[in-house]
Amino acid sequence: MSKTVLQVEDLHTSFYTRSGEVKAVDGVSFHVDEKEIFGLVGESACGKTVTGLSLLRLLPEPSGNIVKGRIILNGRDILGLSKKEMRNVRGKEISMILQDPMTSLNPVYTIGNQLAESIKLHQGLADDKINDEVISALRLLKIPAPESRLRDYPFQMSGGMRQRVVGAIAMSCRPNLLIADEPTTALDATIQAQYIALFQDIQKTTDVAIIFITHDFGVVAKMCHRVGVMYAGKIVETATTSKIFKDPRHPYTVALINSVPRLDRKDERLFSIEGQPPSLLNLPPGCRFAARCDHVMDKCREEQPPEIDVGDGHLVSCWKVK
Amino acid sequence: MAEVILEGKNLTKHYPVTKGLLQRTIGWVRAIDGISFTIEQGKTLSLVGESGAGKTTTARMILLLEKLTSGTILFEGEDLSTFSASEIKSKYRPNVQSVQQNPWSSMNPRMRVRDIVGEPLAVNTKMTKQQIRSRVEEILDQVGLRADHANLYPHEFSGGQRQRIAVARALALSPNLVVLDEPVSALDVSIRAQIMNLLKDLQDQHNLSYLVIAHNLATVRYMSHSVAIMYLGEIVEYGEAEELFLNPLHPYTKALISASILTLPEDETDEIQQIILSGEMPSPLNPPPGCRFHTRCSEASAQCSEIVPEMRQVKANHQVKCHHHV
Numbered sequence: 001m002s003k004t005v006l007q008v009e010d011l012h013t014s015f016y017t018r019s020g021e022v023k024a025v026d027g028v029s030f031h032v033d034e035k036e037i038f039g040l041v042g043e044s045a046c047g048k049t050v051t052g053l054s055l056l057r058l059l060p061e062p063s064g065n066i067v068k069g070r071i072i073l074n075g076r077d078i079l080g081l082s083k084k085e086m087r088n089v090r091g092k093e094i095s096m097i098l099q100d101p102m103t104s105l106n107p108v109y110t111i112g113n114q115l116a117e118s119i120k121l122h123q124g125l126a127d128d129k130i131n132d133e134v135i136s137a138l139r140l141l142k143i144p145a146p147e148s149r150l151r152d153y154p155f156q157m158s159g160g161m162r163q164r165v166v167g168a169i170a171m172s173c174r175p176n177l178l179i180a181d182e183p184t185t186a187l188d189a190t191i192q193a194q195y196i197a198l199f200q201d202i203q204k205t206t207d208v209a210i211i212f213i214t215h216d217f218g219v220v221a222k223m224c225h226r227v228g229v230m231y232a233g234k235i236v237e238t239a240t241t242s243k244i245f246k247d248p249r250h251p252y253t254v255a256l257i258n259s260v261p262r263l264d265r266k267d268e269r270l271f272s273i274e275g276q277p278p279s280l281l282n283l284p285p286g287c288r289f290a291a292r293c294d295h296v297m298d299k300c301r302e303e304q305p306p307e308i309d310v311g312d313g314h315l316v317s318c319w320k321v322k
Numbered sequence: 323m324a325e326v327i328l329e330g331k332n333l334t335k336h337y338p339v340t341k342g343l344l345q346r347t348i349g350w351v352r353a354i355d356g357i358s359f360t361i362e363q364g365k366t367l368s369l370v371g372e373s374g375a376g377k378t379t380t381a382r383m384i385l386l387l388e389k390l391t392s393g394t395i396l397f398e399g400e401d402l403s404t405f406s407a408s409e410i411k412s413k414y415r416p417n418v419q420s421v422q423q424n425p426w427s428s429m430n431p432r433m434r435v436r437d438i439v440g441e442p443l444a445v446n447t448k449m450t451k452q453q454i455r456s457r458v459e460e461i462l463d464q465v466g467l468r469a470d471h472a473n474l475y476p477h478e479f480s481g482g483q484r485q486r487i488a489v490a491r492a493l494a495l496s497p498n499l500v501v502l503d504e505p506v507s508a509l510d511v512s513i514r515a516q517i518m519n520l521l522k523d524l525q526d527q528h529n530l531s532y533l534v535i536a537h538n539l540a541t542v543r544y545m546s547h548s549v550a551i552m553y554l555g556e557i558v559e560y561g562e563a564e565e566l567f568l569n570p571l572h573p574y575t576k577a578l579i580s581a582s583i584l585t586l587p588e589d590e591t592d593e594i595q596q597i598i599l600s601g602e603m604p605s606p607l608n609p610p611p612g613c614r615f616h617t618r619c620s621e622a623s624a625q626c627s628e629i630v631p632e633m634r635q636v637k638a639n640h641q642v643k644c645h646h647h648v
Contacts, residue, residue: 043510158602188372189537190599193581197598215511218540221584245584259515261544263583266564269522270544272515276480 039224112150
């Protein structure tokens with residue numbers, strides 16, 4: 001049994017807005033083991049990114065709040081840490097890669113400068129040592145000619161290279177948990193394949209655990225060991241990647257997989273899920289997927305389904321599953 | 323064989339690069355370099371490629387938003403360059419409409435849906451207000467919206483519904499050809515299937531022709547009858563969709579397919595060879611000599627970096643531009 005790096009228990013994150021409380025994350029539990037790539041899949045506004053930001057305690061203030069729950073990172077609950085203590089954790093034990101490298105890098109600093117920032121903060125090295133660390137971080141992400149590239153500004157690099165720089169910053173202090181929020185969505189198909197192969201490599205050489213947030217099942221299949229499928233603020237199904245594809249149990253997972261066209265076969269007609277996800281301001285009392293579900297029963301509309309273990313850690317929240 | 327509605331012959335688009343006070347031309351960005359294709363009535367042609375391949379420029383040339391540097395566009399067999407400005411307006415524009423990628427920026431937020439969908443009718447036809455009103459309601463119904471949606475503003479709709487409004491606007495004039503520029507890539511996964519099914523249904527009902535611009539190969543396989551793979555301003559492989567996906571020849575097509583196919587981690591034993599291309603697409607300002615793909619190609623030989631490959635007909639329904647397939 002491998003060591004658990006992160007354990008999230010019953011996490012609730014809400015935003016208080018003028019129109020009411022938006023329950024972006026509503027009772028999410030999962031864990032990530034050492035050396036594991038855990039995928040968090042779902043559509044926009046299902047709470048994937050807010051879950052990621054909650055783990056870093058980087059929610060926009062004052063509207064965003066972690067209402068309840070526990071986030072246990074390397075054996076201690078980080079929700080109990082002070083802001084100052086949290087700064088020591090961020091970047092050092094847990095770090096994040098954001099979707100768009102164009103907006104997550106500062107356009108007026110060289111990339112060497114931006115890389116040095118977190119190394120300086122966390123490792124307190126002398127200036128010449130910092131330079132070595134910067135170069136080794138760039139080398140880890142396989143950026144060609146790192147000695148000269150660290151004097152470049154973000155605009156001098158292509159999208160793929162920029163995203164590698166973001167990866168280098170995240171990995172520069174060798175955290176043991178990395179949250180990657182749609183890191184390949186803004187990239188072209190062949191560059192995306194390069195980036196995924198690179199990350200699998202890095203994961204093997206550094207043993208970092210990764211939470212991979214995405215809406216793309218193709219990326220999940222290539223990268224992740226285990227997957228959590230999110231819908232309207234809840235994880236509706238958790239299982240290993242092959243179980244999710246070969247034996248999905250939740251009607252939403254089934255529908256989502258079937259509605260994605262496949263390259264390896266000719267589909268005559270795609271399955272489509274009618275309607276839209278519910279508003280997070282006004283959630284239904286029962287199962288959140290009830291209004292769009294083909295197998296809906298009366299009970300589904302009234303009461304929230306419990307999370308049931310159907311074997312080997314395959315968790316499903318659905319009344320139909322016994 | 324179906325009737326050809328639009329044909330592009332040797333289309334080229336070069337943009338000048340200028341320098342200094344006198345705007346001296348110091349070079350050319352070769353965005354499109356001699357591409358040819360045909361679109362048949364009632365069928366879908368897809369242009370596939372990564373950003374910078376020239377897909378959108380091609381679409382803009384067909385919509386006459388960009389002037390051709392050279393080449394000819396034949397519309398129902400007639401050369402567009404012989405059309406007068408009024409013929410373009412009366413014969414071409416109403417028959418060729420488009421749907422843009424992003425339904426959040428392709429509509430005027432201050433106009434009601436009724437006016438957005440009705441605008442092409444008000445501009446291009448002599449219909450009365452009453453006729454326009456009933457036509458708008460008829461089209462909204464066809465795209466799966468309700469007649470009372472006509473009085474709302476775009477911000478009151480979700481992304482999928484907005485894309486339906488954009489489709490309704492494109493169909494208002496009953497065109498023959500609709501240019502769809504990444505019609506589903508801005509939408510959520512579960513909504514994409516709804517819109518793709520809608521587009522296919524409308525095609526069957528109205529015998530519409532589509533030119534689809536896309537980067538997602540699985541979407542393309544689902545939507546298209548024929549496919550053109552573009553790389554750095556050229557079509558490198560062109561053919562019937564099923565033939566091309568089952569029997570890809572160009573190394574770039576193979577790499578694209580390998581990047582998009584669904585493979586589970588345990589499938590490694592199944593010998594699915596993942597092809598990872600090295601490097602990135604070169605600049606169209608200074609394309610490499612010979613085959614434009616040779617800098618990233620694993621099968622490149624000496625002739626590839628010197629001699630420009632010709633487009634060759636391998637089968638009746640399959641063409642490829644590669645030295646290794648003669």
